[in-house]
Amino acid sequence: MPTLFRYESIILVAAILLLGTNFTYKLSSFLKLYSKRDHDDAINAGIWEVERKPVAFAFDSGLYYDFNASQAWGALVPGDGLIYVGDQHEPFMVSMFHQLRCLNVMRDQLTKPRAQREEQPARHCMNYIRQMILCRGDTNLDPYQYPSNIHPVEPHPVRRCLDWNAVYDAVEKNQRPEFKAWAESGAVDGQPSVSM
Numbered sequence: 001m002p003t004l005f006r007y008e009s010i011i012l013v014a015a016i017l018l019l020g021t022n023f024t025y026k027l028s029s030f031l032k033l034y035s036k037r038d039h040d041d042a043i044n045a046g047i048w049e050v051e052r053k054p055v056a057f058a059f060d061s062g063l064y065y066d067f068n069a070s071q072a073w074g075a076l077v078p079g080d081g082l083i084y085v086g087d088q089h090e091p092f093m094v095s096m097f098h099q100l101r102c103l104n105v106m107r108d109q110l111t112k113p114r115a116q117r118e119e120q121p122a123r124h125c126m127n128y129i130r131q132m133i134l135c136r137g138d139t140n141l142d143p144y145q146y147p148s149n150i151h152p153v154e155p156h157p158v159r160r161c162l163d164w165n166a167v168y169d170a171v172e173k174n175q176r177p178e179f180k181a182w183a184e185s186g187a188v189d190g191q192p193s194v195s196m
Contacts (some may be wrong), residue, residue: 046092048083048085048092048094048170050166050167050170051166052162052163052164052166052167053162053163053166054160054161054162054163055160055161055162055163055164055165056158056159056160056161057158057159057160057161058157058158059157059158059159067107067110067111068111070108073100073103073104073107073108074104076097076100076104077097077100077101077104078097078168078171078172078175079171079175080093080097080101081093081094081096081097081098081100081101081171082094082175083170083171083174083175084174084175085174094167094171095132096164096167097171098128099128099129099132101125102124102125102126102128102129103125103129105121105122105125106122106125106126106129109121109122140159142157
């Protein structure tokens with residue numbers, strides 16, 4: 001019996017140590033995220049400040065970004081969406097571009113025959129997009145089209161958004177050589193924006 005008690009004690013101590021380590025990590029991450037010290041702390045917390053003015057965004061039918069428009073979808077993400085920050089020029093992916101890349105990954109997987117699909121990248125992207133939707137919690141009201149398709153409520157609404165072109169401009173300044181090659185490839189930004 002003493003050996004069973006000893007194993008239980010070891011497992012209990014290991015579990016307490018793991019919980020303590022997990023708690024310490026979560027607490028330090030939380031404090032880092034919500035502290036507003038200097039610029040490097042903001043970068044460590046995952047914040048890249050880009051001033052973005054409100055713009056009008058008119059929903060379109062998605063003709064340009066068709067399911068099979070691989071080149072158009074790929075052109076949405078310049079330089080793999082990476083920026084380089086801090087004294088060490090550490091690479092980070094801008095969340096907007098991570099989301100666009102994930103949409104492209106899911107689109108690409110859906111265009112392939114089922115036997116050729118790669119489940120892991122699509123699974124990551126589905127979860128990432130889900131988390132970003134929940135994180136941003138957009139409460140704008142979308143028009144609802146009744147199943148009868150009679151008299152849809154505003155099929156092409158205009159929404160007030162933050163200017164995504166400002167993010168493209170900031171990325172261009174951050175990664176000049178990489179962004180120049182991307183721009184010269186004929187890529188265009190997603191949608192034209194109109195200042196409000």
